Amino acid sequence: MSLDYACCVGSIGYEGRSTFVPRVMHGRRVPLLLAAFAENRELAFDAGLTFATGANASVFEPHDAQASSYSNWLFARLLDATSDGHSRLCIDVSSMTRSRVAETLEVLEFIAAERGHVYCDFTYAPARYKPPPEETETLIETVGPVSSSFAGWSPRIEVPTVVLFGLGYEHERAVGVSEYLDALDAWAFVPTGEEASYERDVRARNSLLWDLLGDARFVPYVVADPRDSLLRIEGLATRLRPSSRLVLIPFGPKLFALLCMLVARRSQSEIAVWRATAGSGTEPHVVIPSGKIVTFATSVDEAGNWQTEDGLGQVPRSEARAALAALG
Amino acid sequence: MLETPSLEAWSGDEASRYRQRVDYSAVFIPTDRNWDRQLASIGAVVLTEQQRALVQDAIFTSHVLWSLVAAMEYRVARRADGTRPHRPVELSRDAEGDLARELAYAWRLELRISSLASVRMALRRRMLELQQLATKEQLLSAEGRGDRIADAPGIGLNYQDAAAVGIEYFNDLSEEPQGRWALMFDELEFAPERIREQLIASLRSTDARFLFKLSLAPHTTGTPLLGDLMGAMSGHDFITIPLFYGRKEEGFDFARRLADGLLARQEVAYDAEHFLGRRSLGAEPQNEERMPTNSGTVRRRLKALEKKDSTFAKYLAERDLTPDSLVRTTANERASELRKILPLVAVRNEFLRSADARGVRRVRALQSPTVYSGDVAVFAMLESNPRNLTGVLTRLVSADPTVPAPPARQVAEVRKVQNRFRALLSTVPTSDIPGRRTSTRGLLSVVDAIGEFMQQEVLLTEFSADPPGTFVLDSAIDDGLLESLGVALNAGAIVYVPEEGQEPVPNRLRGNKYRLSYLFSPRYGLPIRLGRERHLSGILATPSPSPPDQERLDLGVE
Numbered sequence: 001m002s003l004d005y006a007c008c009v010g011s012i013g014y015e016g017r018s019t020f021v022p023r024v025m026h027g028r029r030v031p032l033l034l035a036a037f038a039e040n041r042e043l044a045f046d047a048g049l050t051f052a053t054g055a056n057a058s059v060f061e062p063h064d065a066q067a068s069s070y071s072n073w074l075f076a077r078l079l080d081a082t083s084d085g086h087s088r089l090c091i092d093v094s095s096m097t098r099s100r101v102a103e104t105l106e107v108l109e110f111i112a113a114e115r116g117h118v119y120c121d122f123t124y125a126p127a128r129y130k131p132p133p134e135e136t137e138t139l140i141e142t143v144g145p146v147s148s149s150f151a152g153w154s155p156r157i158e159v160p161t162v163v164l165f166g167l168g169y170e171h172e173r174a175v176g177v178s179e180y181l182d183a184l185d186a187w188a189f190v191p192t193g194e195e196a197s198y199e200r201d202v203r204a205r206n207s208l209l210w211d212l213l214g215d216a217r218f219v220p221y222v223v224a225d226p227r228d229s230l231l232r233i234e235g236l237a238t239r240l241r242p243s244s245r246l247v248l249i250p251f252g253p254k255l256f257a258l259l260c261m262l263v264a265r266r267s268q269s270e271i272a273v274w275r276a277t278a279g280s281g282t283e284p285h286v287v288i289p290s291g292k293i294v295t296f297a298t299s300v301d302e303a304g305n306w307q308t309e310d311g312l313g314q315v316p317r318s319e320a321r322a323a324l325a326a327l328g
Numbered sequence: 329m330l331e332t333p334s335l336e337a338w339s340g341d342e343a344s345r346y347r348q349r350v351d352y353s354a355v356f357i358p359t360d361r362n363w364d365r366q367l368a369s370i371g372a373v374v375l376t377e378q379q380r381a382l383v384q385d386a387i388f389t390s391h392v393l394w395s396l397v398a399a400m401e402y403r404v405a406r407r408a409d410g411t412r413p414h415r416p417v418e419l420s421r422d423a424e425g426d427l428a429r430e431l432a433y434a435w436r437l438e439l440r441i442s443s444l445a446s447v448r449m450a451l452r453r454r455m456l457e458l459q460q461l462a463t464k465e466q467l468l469s470a471e472g473r474g475d476r477i478a479d480a481p482g483i484g485l486n487y488q489d490a491a492a493v494g495i496e497y498f499n500d501l502s503e504e505p506q507g508r509w510a511l512m513f514d515e516l517e518f519a520p521e522r523i524r525e526q527l528i529a530s531l532r533s534t535d536a537r538f539l540f541k542l543s544l545a546p547h548t549t550g551t552p553l554l555g556d557l558m559g560a561m562s563g564h565d566f567i568t569i570p571l572f573y574g575r576k577e578e579g580f581d582f583a584r585r586l587a588d589g590l591l592a593r594q595e596v597a598y599d600a601e602h603f604l605g606r607r608s609l610g611a612e613p614q615n616e617e618r619m620p621t622n623s624g625t626v627r628r629r630l631k632a633l634e635k636k637d638s639t640f641a642k643y644l645a646e647r648d649l650t651p652d653s654l655v656r657t658t659a660n661e662r663a664s665e666l667r668k669i670l671p672l673v674a675v676r677n678e679f680l681r682s683a684d685a686r687g688v689r690r691v692r693a694l695q696s697p698t699v700y701s702g703d704v705a706v707f708a709m710l711e712s713n714p715r716n717l718t719g720v721l722t723r724l725v726s727a728d729p730t731v732p733a734p735p736a737r738q739v740a741e742v743r744k745v746q747n748r749f750r751a752l753l754s755t756v757p758t759s760d761i762p763g764r765r766t767s768t769r770g771l772l773s774v775v776d777a778i779g780e781f782m783q784q785e786v787l788l789t790e791f792s793a794d795p796p797g798t799f800v801l802d803s804a805i806d807d808g809l810l811e812s813l814g815v816a817l818n819a820g821a822i823v824y825v826p827e828e829g830q831e832p833v834p835n836r837l838r839g840n841k842y843r844l845s846y847l848f849s850p851r852y853g854l855p856i857r858l859g860r861e862r863h864l865s866g867i868l869a870t871p872s873p874s875p876p877d878q879e880r881l882d883l884g885v886e
Contacts, residue, residue, distance in 0.1 A: 179748055
């Protein structure tokens with residue numbers, strides 16, 4: 001398989017999996033653009049930074065007084081990377097924050113406006129199963145649109161707000177946000193297919209929501225099948241849109257957050273995408289990749305229209321295993 | 329409920345009377361948090377604050393006018409059965425066309441068809457176009473931006489002036505020159521601050537055709553509370569109708585009628601009193617009628633506590649009372665005493681274990697403490713909130729409509745409401761309180777601090793007929809915490825308790841008395857009653873219970 005990526009965009013974070021896909025790409029001599037975070041620079045962070053240095057990656061350092069914003073940095077680097085006509089990018093969302101995913105999409109749209117068309121293979125490395133943390137009630141520090149361009153806009157304020165959640169380990173956060181928005185109704189997407197224990201744990205962490213909504217409002221989606229998952233989200237959103245103002249709130253896997261943002265974009269930005277994060281209340285914890293890499297191929301044109309594509313195929317297991325071994 | 333469609337759909341006993349009483353046309357203008365964030369995001373990237381304000385105001389005006397036109401359309405609509413119970417207007421198609429053209433001219437709209445529906449669509453288009461204008465500016469240079477925005481249709485149109493013109497046209501055509509229109513703005517705390525200020529200033533409007541009904545949370549950052557502002561005087565320029573009840577009894581009439589109506593519609597054979605039960609042990613009886621009638625049962629409860637709780641025994645002895653004498657009494661004073669202590673006896677009986685060998689009392693953690701069942705308790709815990717009442721009753725009826733709802737099930741359903749509410753409160757940050765994990769638990773820390781303090785006073789100190797149950801936001805509370813408590817007030821986590829002669833809605837936060845929502849009563853084992861007041865700063869300064877006493881906390885959790 002030829003992996004002809006102009007570059008790979010990823011993160012350097014406390015999660016071990018943050019550099020998993022970049023390591024695979026580095027093995028193919030794909031240039032790396034890796035963005036560090038200002039907080040939680042512990043656990044696997046230093047090892048990630050060391051890898052980035054050794055791989056000659058271009059690194060965004062928020063602590064750098066000379067640095068402009070992540071968006072400006074990424075835009076400049078991608079403009080450079082695509083200057084020779086290369087228009088296929090690898091974007092690893094595994095350890096991105098939801099805000100970073102949003103910013104990345106916005107930058108990709110600007111690049112497409114410059115270059116005419118950009119192909120983006122998004123990758124996601126599921127984590128090895130771990131039981132949920134013990135903390136229960138935590139302050140939700142930030143609740144609101146994931147960025148201003150994902151606030152959505154519908155002048156039909158007379159129709160009620162309906163929320164579509166993606167669920168994860170966030171304890172009863174979905175219920176809290178639903179109450180915050182005074183949503184008339186809610187649906188919840190539940191990640192399946194990776195690990196039966198994970199599904200069970202997600203249900204237990206959201207038992208209030210389950211009790212409130214009933215089984216019929218829970219839609220399973222397979223993390224490893226993003227194309228089908230996108231269709232499920234978009235299908236439900238299309239059905240609900242005529243009679244409601246939709247807000248998508250993706251907890252759980254970042255891949256689901258990406259899919260929600262793409263659905264929002266494909267709705268001519270009528271649909272909003274929100275986040276509700278605990279911020280400083282959350283302790284960093286060890287996150288090891290399972291070894292799988294999920295790939296989702298898309299493209300965006302100069303008018304900002306997103307489409308699914310066939311892409312370059314999945315990452316061979318041998319390469320994933322080698323990168324996993326390198327992570328130690 | 330005041331809008332024409334709602335008044336016409338209402339089929340209750342008093343519907344006809346109210347349709348006659350409502351002698352104005354109501355225009356419902358909603359806002360909500362979602363819309364507030366969307367409005368705030370428009371032009372956030374490149375527009376200046378002033379440019380954003382112009383665009384946002386134009387969108388808001390379009391929204392008001394859209395709602396007005398929708399109300400007009402309903403008044404002229406023809407029903408299939410020919411009946412129109414509330415303020416119908418006969419308007420020929422030509423007259424409607426004239427009206428539409430006049431509105432379009434006044435409001436600078438482009439019409440495709442001369443009809444009110446077309447006017448409404450044009451206003452909807454305007455809201456979209458204004459948002460698109462702001463978005464497009466991200467791709468355009470700053471040069472000329474000010475002019476592009478100033479020239480956009482709808483910019484600079486004031487909602488009240490524009491609405492006044494529209495109303496005048498309509499009133500002329502419908503031959504109601506003095507026809508009144510009520511602009512009902514919902515959840516105004518989510519409207520931009522300057523719009524809120526304009527609306528509140530409208531309360532002194534001299535245009536007799538306008539009524540303003542403003543729904544507003546009691547504490548709104550940046551806007552003076554209603555009692556303070558701009559010389560408007562409560563009772564003269566406006567009337568305040570609180571939708572919360574500091575004293576639980578104030579909401580019971582409404583709650584009962586709502587509950588009875590819901591049960592009747594679901595064809596349940598019981599009214600609320602019988603479906604939920606009259607026996608609400610954990611709540612102070614609101615009158616003599618509600619006192620327990622079975623003296624044997626009351627005597628047993630008093631004796632049970634006297635045996636289990638030596639401080640209660642001491643309380644009785646000091647007053648020369650016994651369970652028998654309390655129950656037998658007909659004297660007003662003693663009856664009043666009994667009424668006051670019954671809910672305290674109930675919760676102490678329910679939650680306290682007998683003292684151990686060292687004389688230490690411990691508290692039981694109960695899944696569904698049934699002292700909190702019964703109509704009075706359920707109404708009070710749900711704060712007579714129609715949405716919560718409807719939700720809980722619907723679920724109880726769904727479980728089994730053929731028998732009265734079992735006490736444990738009632739309490740379990742109320743606890744679910746409580747848990748959802750706590751999930752909502754986890755979205756509210758607060759400033760630091762020593763000894764509390766406010767940085768990670770936000771407002772929940774404050775609520776728990778108050779609840780745990782009251783729990784200590786009610787359950788674990790010497791028996792008192794008047795333990796603390798309310799608190800005052802005193803001067804020692806810092807501004808950051810005060811702001812968070814304002815949010816708590818708006819959310820309903822704390823409830824204002826006005827003293828006699830005070831305004832029903834607080835005109836400031838500090839210095840007033842509040843209580844925790846009764847929704848938290850099962851969680852902390854508190855009786856459903858007001859109690860003596862304490863300064864909040866003193867409550868928060870009380871150390872949090874130490875870990876070995878953890879079982880005293882969270883009495884109603886899973």
